[in-house]
Amino acid sequence: MLESIAWPYPIHYGKEKKVSTDVLVLGGGVAGCFAAISAARKGARVVVVEKGATIRSGAGGAGCDHWIHTPNPCSKIIAEELVAYELESSGGYCNGLSRYIAARESYDTLLELEKMGAKIRDTEDEFKGADFRDEKTKFLFAYDYENKIHFRVWGTTFKPALHKECKKLGVKIYDRTMATSLLTAEGKQGGRVVGATGFNVRTGEFILFKAKATINCLSRHQRNFVFSSELRGLSSFRPPNIAGDGHAMAWRAGAAFTMMEKTSPTTFGSGYSFPAYGSGNPYNTWFPCTMVDAHGKEIPWVDRDGRILKSVSERTRPAPGQKFMGERSVTYNYKKPQLVPDLEERIKRGEFTLPLYADLPAMPEHERRAIWGLMVGEEGKTKVPILQVYTEAGFDPNKDLLQSYQFIRGEQIKEVGLPQERTTGEVADAGGLVVDWDLRTTLEGLHAAGEALFAANYFYHAATTGRYAGRKAAEYSRRVDEPLISKKQVDEEKARVYAPITRRDGIEWKELNAAICRVMQNYCSEPKNEELMRIGSLWLKDLEGNEATKASADNPHKLMRTLEVMDILVCSQMVIHASLARKASSRFLNFIRLDYPLLDPPEWHKWITIRLANGEVEIGELPIDFWGPLEENYEAHCGLR
Amino acid sequence: MAKEKIYARPNAVTPNKPLRFNSDICNGCNRCVEICLMDVLIPNPKKGKPPIIMYPDECWYDGCCVLECPRSGAVKMNHPLMQRVRFRRKDTGEHFRV
Numbered sequence: 138m139l140e141s142i143a144w145p146y147p148i149h150y151g152k153e154k155k156v157s158t159d160v161l162v163l164g165g166g167v168a169g170c171f172a173a174i175s176a177a178r179k180g181a182r183v184v185v186v187e188k189g190a191t192i193r194s195g196a197g198g199a200g201c202d203h204w205i206h207t208p209n210p211c212s213k214i215i216a217e218e219l220v221a222y223e224l225e226s227s228g229g230y231c232n233g234l235s236r237y238i239a240a241r242e243s244y245d246t247l248l249e250l251e252k253m254g255a256k257i258r259d260t261e262d263e264f265k266g267a268d269f270r271d272e273k274t275k276f277l278f279a280y281d282y283e284n285k286i287h288f289r290v291w292g293t294t295f296k297p298a299l300h301k302e303c304k305k306l307g308v309k310i311y312d313r314t315m316a317t318s319l320l321t322a323e324g325k326q327g328g329r330v331v332g333a334t335g336f337n338v339r340t341g342e343f344i345l346f347k348a349k350a351t352i353n354c355l356s357r358h359q360r361n362f363v364f365s366s367e368l369r370g371l372s373s374f375r376p377p378n379i380a381g382d383g384h385a386m387a388w389r390a391g392a393a394f395t396m397m398e399k400t401s402p403t404t405f406g407s408g409y410s411f412p413a414y415g416s417g418n419p420y421n422t423w424f425p426c427t428m429v430d431a432h433g434k435e436i437p438w439v440d441r442d443g444r445i446l447k448s449v450s451e452r453t454r455p456a457p458g459q460k461f462m463g464e465r466s467v468t469y470n471y472k473k474p475q476l477v478p479d480l481e482e483r484i485k486r487g488e489f490t491l492p493l494y495a496d497l498p499a500m501p502e503h504e505r506r507a508i509w510g511l512m513v514g515e516e517g518k519t520k521v522p523i524l525q526v527y528t529e530a531g532f533d534p535n536k537d538l539l540q541s542y543q544f545i546r547g548e549q550i551k552e553v554g555l556p557q558e559r560t561t562g563e564v565a566d567a568g569g570l571v572v573d574w575d576l577r578t579t580l581e582g583l584h585a586a587g588e589a590l591f592a593a594n595y596f597y598h599a600a601t602t603g604r605y606a607g608r609k610a611a612e613y614s615r616r617v618d619e620p621l622i623s624k625k626q627v628d629e630e631k632a633r634v635y636a637p638i639t640r641r642d643g644i645e646w647k648e649l650n651a652a653i654c655r656v657m658q659n660y661c662s663e664p665k666n667e668e669l670m671r672i673g674s675l676w677l678k679d680l681e682g683n684e685a686t687k688a689s690a691d692n693p694h695k696l697m698r699t700l701e702v703m704d705i706l707v708c709s710q711m712v713i714h715a716s717l718a719r720k721a722s723s724r725f726l727n728f729i730r731l732d733y734p735l736l737d738p739p740e741w742h743k744w745i746t747i748r749l750a751n752g753e754v755e756i757g758e759l760p761i762d763f764w765g766p767l768e769e770n771y772e773a774h775c776g777l778r
Numbered sequence: 779m780a781k782e783k784i785y786a787r788p789n790a791v792t793p794n795k796p797l798r799f800n801s802d803i804c805n806g807c808n809r810c811v812e813i814c815l816m817d818v819l820i821p822n823p824k825k826g827k828p829p830i831i832m833y834p835d836e837c838w839y840d841g842c843c844v845l846e847c848p849r850s851g852a853v854k855m856n857h858p859l860m861q862r863v864r865f866r867r868k869d870t871g872e873h874f875r876v
Contacts, residue, residue: 142830145820189815198815199840293845313817338817367792368858370837376815377838412839415876416863433868498868521841521855529854530876532865537874540864694817694833 144692149342150638153631158184158309159614160607161348163316163333163383166195167596168587168603169354170299171246174253175607176352177306181614184346185303185310186335188378188697192300194312196356196375196588199517201292201596202422203279204257205464206236207243211271211278212285214461216240219286220767226467228725229742230396231566232592234574234764237771239601246601247288255298256291264511267503268450277507280424280473281462282453289507292515292596313338315697316382317634319351319390319583324626326749327391330582331620334630341638341693343631347622349614350582352606354599355383357567357588358708360701362559362662363403364654366647374413374563378701383589385704387570388711393579393748395591395759397568397708397715399726400559400662410548414513415523417495417539419476422512422519425452425504427496428476428541430489435496436480441472449501484544492545494538509534557658559727561712566592568715571746574764574774575613576606579748582617584610591744608776636686637699643689646698652680653702653709661713666732674713681706711747718745718756793858796837797844799828804852810843819843828853 160176162169165187177183187194206219219240223231251257258275259265269278269289277289303310316335321328332347358381365372373379388394419426419438427449428436438446440456452474455462463471483489497505513519532539542548561567569591570578577584586606587599637643660673685706690696721741722729746757764770796818797810806826811819818833831837839855847853862876 142820142823142832145823189817190813193813193840193842193846194815199842367835369835370796370816370818371839371858371861376840377836378816411861411863412857417865492864494866496868518838518840521844522839522857525841525844526855526857527863527865527876531874532876536867536869537865538868540866542863697817698836 146339146693148693149337149340150635152342154342154344155347156184156311156344157347158182159349160184160610161333161346161351162186162354162607163351164195164354164356164587164589165191165310165312166354166356166587166599167197167296167299168589168599169195169352170296170303171600171603172352172354172586172607172610173308174299174302174306175604176611177303177308179608179611181611183308184348185308186314186316186333186346187310187312188315188338189376190312191303191310193296195296196379197292197517197596197599198296199293200515200520201290201295202512202516203464204243204247204288204290204597205279205286205595206240207247207286207288207597208240209244209276209285211274211276214284214286217767218460222461222463222471225470226463226465227566227592228737229761230399230592230725232590233762233767234572235576235590235593235598235602237767238576238605238775239598241771241775242605243597243601246597246604249604250295250298250600253298253302255294257288264503264507267507269453269503269507280453280464281455283455284461286461287464289511290515292517293520311335311344314344315700316355316386317700318630319386320347320622320626321390321580322620324623326389326751327580329620330390330580331622333386334627334634336634336693336696338693338697341696343634345622345627347620349617349620350584350610352610353383353387353570353578353583353585353589354587354603355386355589357381357569357593358384358561358705360650360654360705361561361709361712362400362557362654362657364651366651369647374560380701380704381708382701382704384569384711385707387578387580387583388707388749390580390583391749392583393571393746393757394568394711394715395571395744395746396566396726397711397747398719398728398745399562399566399568400712401562401565401727402556403558403560403563410546411542412522413518414516415527416548417493417541418543419495422516423495423508425449425474426508427499429494429496429499429538431492432490434489435499436476436489436493438474439477440474441469446474449504481544493541493543495541496538497534498536498538505534555658556663559662564594566594568712569593571759574770575609576602577609577613582613582620584613605775612776634700637688637690637696640687640689643687644684646688646690646695646702649680649684649688650702650705652684653677653706656680657709657712661716663729665716665728665730667717670713670717674710674717677706677710677713714747714754715745718747791835794831794834795856796834796839797831798854798856800851800853801828803849804828805849807848809846809848810853813842813846815840815842
């Protein structure tokens with residue numbers, strides 16, 4: 138059926154383009170676009186390098202339902218309280234620094250988005266009179282309608298608005314361009330970052346970006362544990378082209394990372410089983426949907442104290458004595474209402490009959506329309522895949538019950554079967570770059586934002602930290618000289634990038650990705666011990682020196698995929714290095730070692746850092762609260778005063 | 779039975795139809811090709827014809843291609859068969875599926 142078709146784009150292998158700028162933004166997602174806009178507003182010349190198409194790229198490109206953890210005029214919750222919640226929920230393993238910056242500036246960031254043309258409030262009065270609407274501002278809220286810190290937004294309008302603003306400000310966007318390495322002063326590991334290399338994923342042209350300041354907005358690592366060679370696009374939560382390129386590049390350049398030992402059991406939304414958000418459930422985008430069993434019997438909701446809730450509106454109010462409801466319900470203090478926690482046993486006992494369904498018809502009209510039409514609609518991967526497709530199939534939220542697969546296949550809670558089938562975090566924080574209060578990494582000239590940051594997560598956080606890092610990088614770029622590029626470093630990188638296209642009939646990228654994942658599943662997941670992880674490390678080194686050197690690609694697209702897998706290999710090695718260094722188990726990091734079984738002993742309540750120095754792995758550590766006093770440091774560094 | 783020439787071909791990557799194009803409506807503007815974050819589509823060598831899904835296994839099923847399409851009905855998303863969800867009419871109990 139599919140014949141071979143001549144490559145439709147001109148091939149420019151070996152051709153080299155040179156670009157020079159003040160601020161180089163790697164990654165054109167939410168963080169990258171905000172960073173670019175922020176730097177441009179400060180008068181810097183800005184370049185964005187994006188593997189896809191900036192108008193819709195990145196984890197947030199297709200849409201966003203919630204803009205969370207945002208103090209605002211409708212709420213009394215302040216930044217310090219939000220960071221306290223985040224730190225409590227993560228046992229301290231959260232980027233308190235960037236979360237504080239985000240809490241202080243996310244409301245202004247949201248308003249700025251509105252000025253760019255995005256829709257952030259109910260301007261058409263579609264939800265007039267709703268429980269979750271503030272009549273004065275027309276803002277809509279999610280989860281906790283009393284404390285109003287999580288906004289329901291029209292996220293499909295966001296990325297196009299950001300893209301338009303970038304163009305308006307004269308930001309030079311290089312779409313279809315994969316960043317491949319960071320360039321450093323004199324080509325030395327650990328030196329000042331002076332730019333980056335990239336190549337066009339359609340033509341294969343090599344591009345040299347020289348920059349005074351560089352911002353890593355390339356998100357987190359992914360695809361290290363779970364693979365499906367034919368459902369490749371569906372076996373990761375974030376877009377599959379997020380492959381840890383940013384982490385690998387910064388690692389090779391000598392930047393320090395932390396929390397790389399954290400992994401998570403696979404949870405919801407990867408789409409491996411069913412379209413994300415496309416099955417009946419009471420979580421997240423669908424909160425607080427009523428659930429019923431096969432006979433229409435309603436599943437009770439309880440608050441954090443186990444009291445049965447009598448109405449839908451009680452699901453969106455804090456419990457007696459509760460300060461506010463967090464987006465995550467990890468600890469008692471911030472726990473949201475949920476379905477009865479022993480539901481699985483009750484099903485087994487016969488009290489409820491499978492399958493369960495989401496009962497949208499039973500929901501109050503505003504909630505039903507908010508869930509089906511706004512949340513499912515504005516969240517990424519829902520407007521077309523769920524709303525449009527399901528409506529065409531005849532689904533009517535006023536009449537139909539959408540089936541849940543949670544207790545049939547684990548979908549929404551734990552999707553894929555084995556404990557080894559982990560991820561580096563789908564909806565949880567993951568390891569990343571160590572940064573300071575300027576969101577600068579340990580490498581001079583390199584800032585970071587979004588999920589490139591250690592222990593980072595969420596759309597609102599990517600946007601706000603991008604905005605912050607952009608102005609910081611612009612300030613830095615004004616203070617430094619024009620950088621010098623090492624020709625030797627460039628030539629070596631060019632050879633590395635093009636190597637796969639010089640080979641024929643080698644191993645293809647998918648098989649290599651699958652092999653890496655298998656190593657991680659067998660040697661660095663559950664169970665773990667020193668011997669297993671050392672063998673895992675040997676295995677990855679062997680793949681690196683053996684099969685990876687034979688990987689071949691016969692067009693620029695496959696070259697992109699092949700280079701991604703090289704980065705996945707590096708990130709996997711980083712995970713093992715960090716895992717070997719943490720000689721204690723940790724509940725918060727989902728990190729269990731057979732040889733060090735004690736959970737979270739106090740002397741190990743700290744950040745383990747890793748970096749390459751002179752080609753050797755250097756282990757370090759930072760105190761759990763190394764960022765110091767939040768308000769004081771923010772005020773001193775934010776540059777807004 | 780028409781005499782059709784038979785070929786030895788490998789198994790197609792499966793699933794392989796994340797999108798269904800209607801060639802009567804699609805005019806090959808290729809806006810979907812330009813917006814795809816995974817770059818799974820390539821322009822059809824025949825101008826005016828729908829793009830070719832060269833890497834269907836890489837599709838993230840975000841639907842931005844369909845959103846971007848200026849001609850209603852030119853392209854529709856098609857979930858893999860093993861990913862279809864069921865629903866039931868509340869009052870009649872009748873079963874449906876995507």
